[in-house]
Amino acid sequence: MPRLELAPEVASRVGRQVFLNETGGDRDMITAWNEAEDFMSLGIGHFIWFPKGLRTRFQESFPKMLAFLRANGAHPPAWLDRDPAPPCPWTTRQEFQRAFNGAGMRELRGFLHDTVGLQVQYLLARMNEALPKIVNSLANEEDRTHVKAQFRRVAEASPDLYPLIDYINFKGEGIAESETYPNVETGVPEGWGLKHVLQEMKGASVEPAVVLGEFADAAGYVLKRRIRNNPPNRRWEKGWLKRTESYRRPLG
Numbered sequence: 001m002p003r004l005e006l007a008p009e010v011a012s013r014v015g016r017q018v019f020l021n022e023t024g025g026d027r028d029m030i031t032a033w034n035e036a037e038d039f040m041s042l043g044i045g046h047f048i049w050f051p052k053g054l055r056t057r058f059q060e061s062f063p064k065m066l067a068f069l070r071a072n073g074a075h076p077p078a079w080l081d082r083d084p085a086p087p088c089p090w091t092t093r094q095e096f097q098r099a100f101n102g103a104g105m106r107e108l109r110g111f112l113h114d115t116v117g118l119q120v121q122y123l124l125a126r127m128n129e130a131l132p133k134i135v136n137s138l139a140n141e142e143d144r145t146h147v148k149a150q151f152r153r154v155a156e157a158s159p160d161l162y163p164l165i166d167y168i169n170f171k172g173e174g175i176a177e178s179e180t181y182p183n184v185e186t187g188v189p190e191g192w193g194l195k196h197v198l199q200e201m202k203g204a205s206v207e208p209a210v211v212l213g214e215f216a217d218a219a220g221y222v223l224k225r226r227i228r229n230n231p232p233n234r235r236w237e238k239g240w241l242k243r244t245e246s247y248r249r250p251l252g
Helices: 008-023 062-071 093-098 103-114 116-136 141-157 162-171 194-200 208-229 231-248
Strands: 040-042 047-049 180-182 189-191
Touching: 008 116, 008 162, 008 231, 047 062, 062 116, 103 116, 116 141, 116 162, 116 194, 141 162, 141 194, 141 208, 162 194, 162 208, 162 231, 180 208, 189 194, 189 208, 194 208, 208 231
Parallel strands: none
Antiparallel strands: 040 047, 180 189
């Protein structure tokens, strides 16, 4: 597909909604560390940042976002202005909480608030790069054709591209083999990224409301499947499904 673009005012609206989805609008939560997680989340998209030596099934996202900001003229705090990005300096949630009002964290929050526009552009760039990565991860030509057609349906039905941008930020492209859980009955690995949402879509309608409703339904399905395969995730079910419901219509 040709590169997808958004007018600046539409991109800003998408960025605000992503930030609301991640933080509820709390400015201080632009730096956060969620309970039951081993890593920090930061920026409008709560990009995850690992302490040194962490091994986990999830894909770290903050270093790539930081590299994009630096490449586009942003100036992080001196301790963070490095390539590659350093590991997260806070190694546990307790350590993070103790440092929350310290100078380093305040400096980091200031930088993140000052670069909101560039973070939105990073989200848009990641969305544009997602389809080729997803297609290349599929071995079957029929699957590749199906996924491309479904991606196109959603892009054409969505004037703000919000469902694609937000879901990729929320749960990833779905191309990392580590980001799966085995099906509780068959043992077959099952993921929850955008690839898996597009694979679950079966329709051909071009009516925007139908397409966006189908995307929301498919997103809800793969997330409920993840919960079924990994029951501790049930603590997040209500919030996850509320977020997928927001994909049914363009942002106001």
